[in-house]
Amino acid sequence: SQTIHQWPATLVQPVGSPLSLECTVEGTSNPNLYWYRQAAGRGLQLLFYSVGIGQISSEVPQNLSASRPQDRQFILSSKKLLLSDSGFYLCAWMPSATEAFFGQGTRLTVV
Amino acid sequence: AQSVTQLGSHVSVSEGALVLLRCNYSSSVPPYLFWYVQYPNQGLQLLLKYTTGATLVKGINGFEAEFKKSETSFHLTKPSAHMSDAAEYFCAVSGPGGYNKLIFGAGTRLAVHP
Numbered sequence: 001s002q003t004i005h006q007w008p009a010t011l012v013q014p015v016g017s018p019l020s021l022e023c024t025v026e027g028t029s030n031p032n033l034y035w036y037r038q039a040a041g042r043g044l045q046l047l048f049y050s051v052g053i054g055q056i057s058s059e060v061p062q063n064l065s066a067s068r069p070q071d072r073q074f075i076l077s078s079k080k081l082l083l084s085d086s087g088f089y090l091c092a093w094m095p096s097a098t099e100a101f102f103g104q105g106t107r108l109t110v111v
Numbered sequence: 112a113q114s115v116t117q118l119g120s121h122v123s124v125s126e127g128a129l130v131l132l133r134c135n136y137s138s139s140v141p142p143y144l145f146w147y148v149q150y151p152n153q154g155l156q157l158l159l160k161y162t163t164g165a166t167l168v169k170g171i172n173g174f175e176a177e178f179k180k181s182e183t184s185f186h187l188t189k190p191s192a193h194m195s196d197a198a199e200y201f202c203a204v205s206g207p208g209g210y211n212k213l214i215f216g217a218g219t220r221l222a223v224h225p
Contacts, residue, residue: 032211034213036215043217044201044203045215094211094212096211097207098205100157102154103154104153
């Protein structure tokens with residue numbers, strides 16, 4: 001069956017520390033993958049999407065980066081976290097324009 | 112480019128009252144429209160979606176939405192609110208072609224009071 005995994009579920013990190021959030025998909029190949037962020041009091045903002053290994057598109061300028069080292073792996077990173085990076089991060093996989101699967105999300109608090 | 116506007120960041124209703132959450136979209140291609148719900152400290156759950164065909168879409172938990180092309184709207188309704196409906200609701204749009212990006216509105220937080 002097709003599933004999407006995202007971890008960790010919660011994370012508390014100090015300002016200036018690095019970040020790595022991982023998302024993996026099972027049961028499919030060459031998936032379109034997405035990273036969203038929900039900041040406090042705001043909606044879900046698309047950060048990055050990837051249509052294949054090494055192919056990353058950024059939707060908004062920011063302190064974060066994304067990588068696609070393997071076909072079914074999508075990583076969100078930062079070299080130095082800012083307080084404004086706090087939020088709820090969601091990984092998504094869209095097999096088509098009419099269907100989306102989401103990870104359980106990571107709640108990141110930068111202190 | 113596609114975009115979604117949700118009118119009203121907070122909506123409060125009494126238990127048993129009609130729920131109406133508004134969503135307007137902008138799209139240069141025929142849109143696919145979605146409503147998601149997010150309960151506190153949880154991920155997203157799909158309520159319903161419109162792709163093609165019947166413009167009145169029924170979803171889970173008694174919710175429904177109607178696609179009105181002339182008004183570029185996809186408002187979410189429920190005849191009678193339950194306390195358990197309190198959550199944040201997101202309208203989203205995607206479309207054929209491109210990279211299947213799902214674009215979300217800013218969300219509407221629904222409060223239900225006794």
